[in-house]
Amino acid sequence: MDAVTADNLRKSFGSVKAVDDVSIRISEGEIYGFLGPNGAGKTTTIRMLTGVLIPDSGTVSIFGTDVHKDPLAAKMKMSVIPENGTVYSDLTAFQNVLLTAKFYGMEKKEREERAVDILKRLGLLERKDTLVRSFSKGMRQRVSIAAAIVHSPRLLILDEPTTGLDVQSRRLVIDTIRHMNSEGSTILLTTHNIEEANALCSNISVINKGKIVATESPEKLKKNFDTSGYVEVSFDRPVGEDIFSSPGLIRAESWGDKWRLFSDDPDFAVRYLLSVAEREKLKIVSIATSNPTLEEAFVRLTGEA
Amino acid sequence: MDWRVFFRSIFAVTEKNMRIYYFKGPVMIFGLLFPLIMFLTFFIGRDLDIISFFPGFLGMMLFFTASSVGPLITPWEKREKTYERLISLPVILESVIIGDLLAGAVFGVLITAIVLFVCALFLNLAVVNAAVLLISMVLGSVAFAALGTLLASPATNNPSNIMMLSSLVRLPLIFISGIFIPLGELTGLYFILTSLSPLTYIVDLFHGALSGNAFYPAWFDIMVIVSVILVFILAAKIIQRRNLVKGV
Ligand SMILES: Nc1ncnc2c1ncn2[C@@H]1O[C@H](COP(=O)(O)OP(=O)(O)OP(=O)(O)O)[C@@H](O)[C@H]1O
Ligand SMILES: [Mg+2]
Numbered sequence: 426m427d428a429v430t431a432d433n434l435r436k437s438f439g440s441v442k443a444v445d446d447v448s449i450r451i452s453e454g455e456i457y458g459f460l461g462p463n464g465a466g467k468t469t470t471i472r473m474l475t476g477v478l479i480p481d482s483g484t485v486s487i488f489g490t491d492v493h494k495d496p497l498a499a500k501m502k503m504s505v506i507p508e509n510g511t512v513y514s515d516l517t518a519f520q521n522v523l524l525t526a527k528f529y530g531m532e533k534k535e536r537e538e539r540a541v542d543i544l545k546r547l548g549l550l551e552r553k554d555t556l557v558r559s560f561s562k563g564m565r566q567r568v569s570i571a572a573a574i575v576h577s578p579r580l581l582i583l584d585e586p587t588t589g590l591d592v593q594s595r596r597l598v599i600d601t602i603r604h605m606n607s608e609g610s611t612i613l614l615t616t617h618n619i620e621e622a623n624a625l626c627s628n629i630s631v632i633n634k635g636k637i638v639a640t641e642s643p644e645k646l647k648k649n650f651d652t653s654g655y656v657e658v659s660f661d662r663p664v665g666e667d668i669f670s671s672p673g674l675i676r677a678e679s680w681g682d683k684w685r686l687f688s689d690d691p692d693f694a695v696r697y698l699l700s701v702a703e704r705e706k707l708k709i710v711s712i713a714t715s716n717p718t719l720e721e722a723f724v725r726l727t728g729e730a
Numbered sequence: 731m732d733w734r735v736f737f738r739s740i741f742a743v744t745e746k747n748m749r750i751y752y753f754k755g756p757v758m759i760f761g762l763l764f765p766l767i768m769f770l771t772f773f774i775g776r777d778l779d780i781i782s783f784f785p786g787f788l789g790m791m792l793f794f795t796a797s798s799v800g801p802l803i804t805p806w807e808k809r810e811k812t813y814e815r816l817i818s819l820p821v822i823l824e825s826v827i828i829g830d831l832l833a834g835a836v837f838g839v840l841i842t843a844i845v846l847f848v849c850a851l852f853l854n855l856a857v858v859n860a861a862v863l864l865i866s867m868v869l870g871s872v873a874f875a876a877l878g879t880l881l882a883s884p885a886t887n888n889p890s891n892i893m894m895l896s897s898l899v900r901l902p903l904i905f906i907s908g909i910f911i912p913l914g915e916l917t918g919l920y921f922i923l924t925s926l927s928p929l930t931y932i933v934d935l936f937h938g939a940l941s942g943n944a945f946y947p948a949w950f951d952i953m954v955i956v957s958v959i960l961v962f963i964l965a966a967k968i969i970q971r972r973n974l975v976k977g978v
Binding site: 436438469472475476477478479495496497498500501505506507509510511512513514515516520524525527528529530569 | 731734739742746749810814817819821822971975976
């Protein structure tokens, strides 16, 4: 069964079409990334998925339960760390985690054990009885995550979980996401950080101006944009495409006075070029390689430099 | 709908509110001092008959304690950004509304009970009907706490806006209530105005419970108050649902 099925979601704020016909399918067990520039509509989409914003039209179901028709049952299956949401400053870290556990109906003994367990894993055990008021941003975010995973949600939704965190906190958050996923939780996260999406996600949707412009695995996303692994070369005299032909090359493309040879293996492409130059008695004027980057795919998709 | 999850969410919200907003030193102290100051303001140095004015005093106190903190909770949580997280937990609007209301009501009943007890030590209070006294305290707290929750509903994350709105609504409600003038002595426009305030019916119940001199039959007062509670909850729900559509 799909963890999330969203069909034709739309939401306008006045004349701004924040989300314009977005449909998403997330299979159980995935880590799914939502990538887009500022104001693309990520948070608005997440808020509709989690039932805190009523869409203009469209439907959402979480493991088969409609979020807007049966919100309590749907919300029991998930846990959310909102972008603009935090835990209570006037409660301790421990109390915050216990409070959330109570909403999910965990028994007293179970919730206390789990809370201690999780706070320990997130490095907050010694500070567990301190009011969150005195915590740094990174510590707060860890409390927020502890509260969200205390009941081992089937679906964990995180809106920019690592924004503004230092390297250590960020790593802890990412490890926790991986850990939850390995224990069976499906994950949906939004991020600006392309490398993070690349490293974590099995599938990515790129959203721009309220529309999903691509949904692929990170690797496919890179390949689709021909930015993937090419070697750019220029010789001292013009040559024809026919001189480049080898099983290791995807294709060759003329690019001004240069040629771009696309390959998954830049090492092979460079060696091959050298052998061609040798064979054809060509002098190489310039040579450069370009690694596949998700960033380039992202920039092209969202039309921003 | 899963009722077990629903009731659980109400009680979790209630508990959260009591812990964070009500059972705190300053709030408790203010809650207890305020009635005392009001008591002194109204009765000391004046030639008022304490016993016959006591129901009015009790009603006013219940009104203030049950409805004072409630209006601030939601705007405060919106400002502190805990609201978004709260509503993404397994709750529906009704859980939050009723949970907020219950916390205010528990606080109102508790403070009023303490004050009533202390007053009973010093004043020669008679209780004609303890059951009606209890019912009126509970119903009154719920009604005034519901008013507090309704006042919290407009879209704002600025508690001071709501403070203003709250005073603008609550003070006139006191003025138009028949708390210090027996209902039977009012006529015409005054009587109509007085009938518009829910406080009037609570005070009438208190009169019935403490001296037996109620203007309306108890069932009528109770019916009016229960309807008022339902109207407040419904209105709060409509406003808050509109906020969910606007995304604020
Ligand atoms: N409650 C609201 N009222 C009015 N406009 C809104 C509201 N929420 C979002 N918007 C607008 O909708 C658009 C999408 O916003 P959204 O927060 O979904 O973007 P985002 O992709 O999460 O951006 P970011 O990366 O900056 O978090 C923006 O133009 C924003 O100004
Ligand atoms: Mg956002």
